[in-house]
Amino acid sequence: MLIYSGVVPVATALLLSKESPREIDLFALWRCIHGKGRFVAEARRRLAAHAEAGRLVCKRCRCPVQPRLFEHRAWRFVHARPQNACDLEGSEVRGLVKWELGRELLRERVYEIWEEGRSPRTAREYLRDVRLFARWHADRHRSEPVWDRVTPAQVRAFLAERGASPARTHRLLASLAKFYRYLAEVEGLPIVRDPTAPVRRPKLPKRLPTYLTPQEVARLLQAAYKNRSPKQGLRDWALLAFLYGTGLRLSEALALTYQDVAYQDGVPHAITVKGKGDKERVVVLSPTAQRALHQWLKHRNLEGSPVSPYIWSHTSGPRKGEPFSPRTVQAMLKRVARRAGLKNWEKLTPHKLRHSYASTLVEAGRSIAEVKELLGHSSIATTQVYVHISRKRLEEAARALPDVLA
Numbered sequence: 001m002l003i004y005s006g007v008v009p010v011a012t013a014l015l016l017s018k019e020s021p022r023e024i025d026l027f028a029l030w031r032c033i034h035g036k037g038r039f040v041a042e043a044r045r046r047l048a049a050h051a052e053a054g055r056l057v058c059k060r061c062r063c064p065v066q067p068r069l070f071e072h073r074a075w076r077f078v079h080a081r082p083q084n085a086c087d088l089e090g091s092e093v094r095g096l097v098k099w100e101l102g103r104e105l106l107r108e109r110v111y112e113i114w115e116e117g118r119s120p121r122t123a124r125e126y127l128r129d130v131r132l133f134a135r136w137h138a139d140r141h142r143s144e145p146v147w148d149r150v151t152p153a154q155v156r157a158f159l160a161e162r163g164a165s166p167a168r169t170h171r172l173l174a175s176l177a178k179f180y181r182y183l184a185e186v187e188g189l190p191i192v193r194d195p196t197a198p199v200r201r202p203k204l205p206k207r208l209p210t211y212l213t214p215q216e217v218a219r220l221l222q223a224a225y226k227n228r229s230p231k232q233g234l235r236d237w238a239l240l241a242f243l244y245g246t247g248l249r250l251s252e253a254l255a256l257t258y259q260d261v262a263y264q265d266g267v268p269h270a271i272t273v274k275g276k277g278d279k280e281r282v283v284v285l286s287p288t289a290q291r292a293l294h295q296w297l298k299h300r301n302l303e304g305s306p307v308s309p310y311i312w313s314h315t316s317g318p319r320k321g322e323p324f325s326p327r328t329v330q331a332m333l334k335r336v337a338r339r340a341g342l343k344n345w346e347k348l349t350p351h352k353l354r355h356s357y358a359s360t361l362v363e364a365g366r367s368i369a370e371v372k373e374l375l376g377h378s379s380i381a382t383t384q385v386y387v388h389i390s391r392k393r394l395e396e397a398a399r400a401l402p403d404v405l406a
Helices: 012-016 029-034 040-052 090-114 120-141 152-162 166-185 214-225 230-246 250-254 287-303 326-340 350-363 368-375 380-389 391-399
Strands: 002-004 056-058 065-069 075-079 261-264 267-274 280-284
Touching: 120 152, 120 166, 152 166, 214 230, 214 326, 214 350, 230 250, 230 287, 230 326, 230 350, 250 326, 267 287, 326 350, 350 368, 350 380, 368 380
Parallel strands: 002 056
Antiparallel strands: 065 075, 261 267, 267 280
């Protein structure tokens, strides 16, 4: 018997095995029947056979469930019996809410990725916010939300109980607003008014981005290179130098492949970066980024996976060939910053290296338009903030005032 867990039930290997199905709880079916591959068609056929034989049951009520194909070619599982068979109480209501929301949220994620051009991570964060509201509604009202009946007062109560920061409040409201637009435009629900529209957005504080000076970056890179393991020291030094020398977002750097690198005289010269909204831009490598990437590729080509397309990937161990995870890089940066003796090292993130890159260029006299293109900003107003933190310009402006006390 195959158990539907509320997320995704059966793995491809189990579907294609010759052994009789056993009771198991796995999380690979979504990739199995929604992705691409040589065994997908056969897996779908056998899955349908299991469903017809009544071997697919709900983990909560043990009722039979059936796979169905919804809009945008999104697969989901629905009860073969009325939904009230899973009418549970207490904390398990959360699981029921997730079950009820599953079809809409899965389709909205596909919509955000393919039609709105959002990255998978952005779509996942939007849907996570919607689930937070649904769970709050289930805890507060003992029932799942009926989306066309949610009121602005309920949205305000949800935000008040969350106690989120102004920036987080903006994100929560934006996520709910996008979900309501999707329900109205795609699902065709009779949404008369978005309940988030009357809710006032808090004023965002204007804070100058913090950054490292070139001297601090040099100390950071020196600490990264001095490692007990020479290979690990080379990896840390090369990646941090590359992030600083290009100003890339961490997600952009980790997604780079060999096809994105352009060479000149056998040395990396430029890279093609896919940023937010799938917007491509060409970034010419600085001397720092050139040296770092060139040294890393020597090691990567010798000891890394020959079939992996990712540049910044593991060169040994069970994860050989897989790209570095963002959390691994963040933890490594804090570890190196602590060894380097930098102030507020616990607050240092890879994005601070991006700020350092932009701030250094502005202080060196580069125009805002040039920095905007290098950073991949869609609006020059986003880049404008780096003008206000140029220490050299502030000192020159202050010295320009005549000294009337002399």
